[in-house]
Amino acid sequence: MEPIKFNPQSRVFTLRTCSTMYQMQIERYDTLVHLYYGADLGDTEVVHRIVNLDRGFSGNPYEAEDDRRFSLDVLPQEYTAEGNGDYRIQGIEIRHTDGSNCLQLKYCSHQILPGKYRLPGLPSLFTTQESDAATLEILLKDEPSGVEVKLLYGVFPQCDVITRAVEITNHGTSRIALKKAMSLELDFPKRSMDLIHFYGRHNMERQTERRPITHGIQSIESKRGMSSHHHNPAVLICDRRTTEDYGDCYGIVFVYSGNFECQVELDQAEQTRLVMGIHPSNFSFRLNSGESFTTPEAVMTWSGKGLEQISHHFHDAFRNHLIRSSYVNRHRPVLVNNWEATYFQFDEKKLYGIAKAAKEIGIELFVLDDGWFGKRDDDISGLGDWYVNEKKIHGGLPALVQKIHDLGMKFGIWIEPEMISEDSDLYRLHPDWCLKVPGRNPMTSRGQLNLDVSRKEVRDYVMEQIFQVLDSCHVEYVKWDVNRAVGNVFSQSLPEDRQGEVLHRHMLGVYDMMEQLITRYPDLLLETCAGGGGRFDAGMLYYSPQIWCSDNTDAIDRLEIQYGTSFIYPISTMGAHVSVCPNHQTGRTTAMNTRAVVAMSGTFGYELDLEHMTKEEKEIASNLITQFKEIEPMIQNGDYYRITAPGDENNAVIWSFVSKDKTNVLVCGVVLRKYPNPPITLLHLRGLDPQKKYKETLTGQIYTGAVLMYAGIPLPLPSMDYESLQYRFEETDEI
Numbered sequence: 001m002e003p004i005k006f007n008p009q010s011r012v013f014t015l016r017t018c019s020t021m022y023q024m025q026i027e028r029y030d031t032l033v034h035l036y037y038g039a040d041l042g043d044t045e046v047v048h049r050i051v052n053l054d055r056g057f058s059g060n061p062y063e064a065e066d067d068r069r070f071s072l073d074v075l076p077q078e079y080t081a082e083g084n085g086d087y088r089i090q091g092i093e094i095r096h097t098d099g100s101n102c103l104q105l106k107y108c109s110h111q112i113l114p115g116k117y118r119l120p121g122l123p124s125l126f127t128t129q130e131s132d133a134a135t136l137e138i139l140l141k142d143e144p145s146g147v148e149v150k151l152l153y154g155v156f157p158q159c160d161v162i163t164r165a166v167e168i169t170n171h172g173t174s175r176i177a178l179k180k181a182m183s184l185e186l187d188f189p190k191r192s193m194d195l196i197h198f199y200g201r202h203n204m205e206r207q208t209e210r211r212p213i214t215h216g217i218q219s220i221e222s223k224r225g226m227s228s229h230h231h232n233p234a235v236l237i238c239d240r241r242t243t244e245d246y247g248d249c250y251g252i253v254f255v256y257s258g259n260f261e262c263q264v265e266l267d268q269a270e271q272t273r274l275v276m277g278i279h280p281s282n283f284s285f286r287l288n289s290g291e292s293f294t295t296p297e298a299v300m301t302w303s304g305k306g307l308e309q310i311s312h313h314f315h316d317a318f319r320n321h322l323i324r325s326s327y328v329n330r331h332r333p334v335l336v337n338n339w340e341a342t343y344f345q346f347d348e349k350k351l352y353g354i355a356k357a358a359k360e361i362g363i364e365l366f367v368l369d370d371g372w373f374g375k376r377d378d379d380i381s382g383l384g385d386w387y388v389n390e391k392k393i394h395g396g397l398p399a400l401v402q403k404i405h406d407l408g409m410k411f412g413i414w415i416e417p418e419m420i421s422e423d424s425d426l427y428r429l430h431p432d433w434c435l436k437v438p439g440r441n442p443m444t445s446r447g448q449l450n451l452d453v454s455r456k457e458v459r460d461y462v463m464e465q466i467f468q469v470l471d472s473c474h475v476e477y478v479k480w481d482v483n484r485a486v487g488n489v490f491s492q493s494l495p496e497d498r499q500g501e502v503l504h505r506h507m508l509g510v511y512d513m514m515e516q517l518i519t520r521y522p523d524l525l526l527e528t529c530a531g532g533g534g535r536f537d538a539g540m541l542y543y544s545p546q547i548w549c550s551d552n553t554d555a556i557d558r559l560e561i562q563y564g565t566s567f568i569y570p571i572s573t574m575g576a577h578v579s580v581c582p583n584h585q586t587g588r589t590t591a592m593n594t595r596a597v598v599a600m601s602g603t604f605g606y607e608l609d610l611e612h613m614t615k616e617e618k619e620i621a622s623n624l625i626t627q628f629k630e631i632e633p634m635i636q637n638g639d640y641y642r643i644t645a646p647g648d649e650n651n652a653v654i655w656s657f658v659s660k661d662k663t664n665v666l667v668c669g670v671v672l673r674k675y676p677n678p679p680i681t682l683l684h685l686r687g688l689d690p691q692k693k694y695k696e697t698l699t700g701q702i703y704t705g706a707v708l709m710y711a712g713i714p715l716p717l718p719s720m721d722y723e724s725l726q727y728r729f730e731e732t733d734e735i
Contacts, residue, residue: 001157003016003133004112004135004136004155012047013025013110013136013138014045015155016157017155017159017162020039021039022037023036023037023046025045029106030107031072031075032105032151037250038302052070055071055268061104072086076187077185077187078151079091079149079166080105081093081094081103082102082180083101084102084104089263090180091166091275093280094178094179095284097174097175109138109139112136113137114130114131114134115132116154117165119294119296121512123257123541124163124297125255126321133154133156133321134154135154137150138150145174146171147168147171148171150168152165152166156317156321159316162299162300163297164183164184164299165183166182166295167292168181168287168292169287169292170287170288170289171289175289176286177284177286177497178293179283181277181293183295183296184252184274184298186273188271188272190270190271192240193212193238193240194210194237195210195236195237195264196235196237197209197220197236198565199231200232202531202532203557204557204561205232205549205550206232206565207561212240213237218265220261221260221262221279222279223279225485225489226259227258227534227536229531232536233260233262233537233538234254234537234567235252235262236307236567237272246305246306247304248303251302252276252299254537254539255322255537256507256537257507259279259281259282259283261275261277262274277298278295278504282489282500282503285501286497286498299538307567308640311568311642315569318541323570325525328636332632333410333525334604335364336355337479337605338369339607340553340580340607342371344379346371348392348400351366351400353611354366356407357618358606358610361610361621363605363610365476365605366404367479368414371392372392372413373388375389379447381424382424384424384426386465387469401475411473411475411477412477413475413479414481416482417453417462418451418482418510419448419449419450419484421447422444422447434488435450435486435488435506436449436488436490437490438490445485448484450488450506452491452492453506454502456509459512459513463517475524477525478526479548480517482529485534486506489503491505514543526543526544527546528544529548529575532550533550533565545572547573549575552585553579554585554588555595555722556586556590556670556672558598559653559670562574562576562602563653570636572603572636575605576599576600576601576602577604577605577606577607578595578605578624579606579607592620594723596724597726600624600627600628600635601668634657637660638658638659639658640655640656643655643685651671651675652671652672653672654667655668656687658688662689662705663692663731665688665694665727665730667683667728667729668725669725670722670723670724670725671724674718682712682714684708684710686709688708690706691706695729702732702735703729708729
């Protein structure tokens with residue numbers, strides 16, 4: 001199977017993966033139209049799907065003369081521009097020096113190349129060998145202005161994903177202003193479809209919402225300088241009848257951590273168009289003659305077998321071709337973080353006491369959170385001063401780290417390199433190094449401002465401070481946090497007509513800082529965080545194999561948060577910990593087993609004061625760590641199934657992992673309420689081999705895969721609210 005083919009007679013491009021096909025055609029007047037995306041149709045070219053009609057108030061290109069049936073306003077296309085007669089949402093908008101915005105993109109040429117295109121300075125999917133992927137470059141050109149648009153397609157056959165990006169180059173003699181540059185545009189024919197997206201807020205990120213696509217424009221977006229707690233840069237579009245294991249659906253993910261916009265429009269002809277890319281608000285990129293701009297990457301996939309197959313495609317693609325860390329398939333050390341145990345109030349004795357108690361129950365990594373540096377006794381001072389506060393850590397950090405290493409434990413530390421406090425030595429030395437609008441008092445958040453990391457001198461200064469700390473002692477883990485949205489957007493390093501570039505340059509600066517860190521310390525385990533899950537996106541996974549899923553560690557709330565996250569992101573990327581009860585965010589009390597079962601569907605760790613645990617609690621915690629190490633390979637590499645969803649209709653939230661060879665199954669869940677005289681609920685698994693026999697490891701009971709999937713097994717009746725369950729099945733030859 002050739003992943004990319006071009007038929008010069010029909011002028012049709014065909015992109016194929018193992019089970020999907022994507023087609024487009026160079027139509028009349030060199031217009032690049034979209035034909036099809038869905039199930040693999042073999043060698044068929046579906047050019048018959050384009051039907052031209054004369055539609056009122058839909059204009060025609062000048063070269064079409066009297067042919068009123070050819071209108072860009074209704075044609076399905078690959079990438080459209082403002083000002084050319086297509087009045088729907090578009091992929092690109094520019095301003096010429098005369099103030100006009102017209103751009104007529106015509107096919108110019110193309111190249112089919114082995115391997116995957118690269119996006120310098122931006123996260124993107126990669127190949128480990130050239131045969132993993134193929135690249136299609138299609139060059140479109142606006143002849144009068146000399147503006148060229150190169151559409152980039154990366155085809156990953158084994159993962160069933162296609163990547164998209166766009167390179168815009170000004171080959172004209174006059175300067176242009178790029179006002180909008182989407183990474184992906186996707187047109188759908190008439191069909192009744194739903195939009196699934198993942199909204200939320202701090203402490204309740206990635207809640208799942210499904211709604212019909214209706215006439216007009218629906219928008220999912222963030223203008224906060226980060227992907228945000230409030231909307232995730234990923235959407236699913238599916239048929240109305242689609243379920244977890246039935247129906248057509250499409251997934252689109254933006255590999256970017258800054259401002260984004262995804263718009264979906266149902267037009268006059270009942271067609272749907274989706275665009276995704278950098279948010280055009282406060283965006284304007286100047287391109288002088290010869291200069292180029294490259295958009296971030298978008299990843300898309302199709303499933304004809306429901307939502308869970310979309311998840312499997314993304315999970316496999318991200319594990320194999322996005323996460324670069326050596327930890328992607330390695331054991332992640334079980335950690336304890338001191339934050340909820342101490343907050344800012346600690347000294348080296350308290351920290352060592354927590355580490356010593358952690359070692360006794362089998363924890364492998366101690367993480368020192370916020371408060372170890374500068375004048376940092378609260379959250380309104382010290383950011384930017386990355387030197388050890390020896391009033392708290394007497395004897396310095398190297399001495400403490402050595403003591404923890406002597407316990408046989410790894411050491412990790414928290415940093416927030418993108419931020420600065422007004423009450424800091426750095427701010428007093430360089431007040432111009434933060435984002436701040438001249439002549440105005442800045443908008444603050446959590447008592448801090450954003451460093452202007454679009455400036456190289458700022459990035460280098462901050463990272464050199466952090467490197468001095470990390471070089472002084474052997475640090476194996478870093479938690480990189482950011483605790484406010486980007487605001488006061490103005491850089492003193494750029495002229496007036498380039499202030500629209502600040503937010504994107506700022507994001508590129510963050511990526512550069514992270515690249516510096518992981519290049520200098522290639523064996524480091526990096527976990528990113530943004531006040532919890534405020535920057536849980538594919539862009540971050542390029543630098544860190546795991547992201548702190550939410551500051552809300554309540555196990556019952558985490559069921560919803562981790563459920564929504566699982567649609568797009570691998571389970572092993574979700575930072576999840578067992579915390580104290582009553583929970584610090586909700587006040588809810590749940591059993592330790594329940595907290596652990598939920599946290600095990602993630603990276604697993606503890607966030608509490610271990611010195612205050614009873615002997616019985618420590619024994620339970622120790623056994624849970626042993627249990628997690630046994631099942632971790634399944635969680636990292638198995639196919640994930642959402643058996644039941646959080647919600648009023650389900651009293652039990654159940655999920656499972658099935659090994660790729662279908663020989664091992666892990667089932668986890670929480671029964672939410674204990675009811676008197678309850679109904680019996682049958683558990684139906686998915687993804688098993690119906691012909692195989694599976695033995696439940698605790699009871700020894702043997703079932704066929706068919707029985708487990710189609711007949712089901714009864715859920716146990718709970719003895720209390722919020723009771724967890726966990727089953728393990730292994731293939732057996734026993735009768």
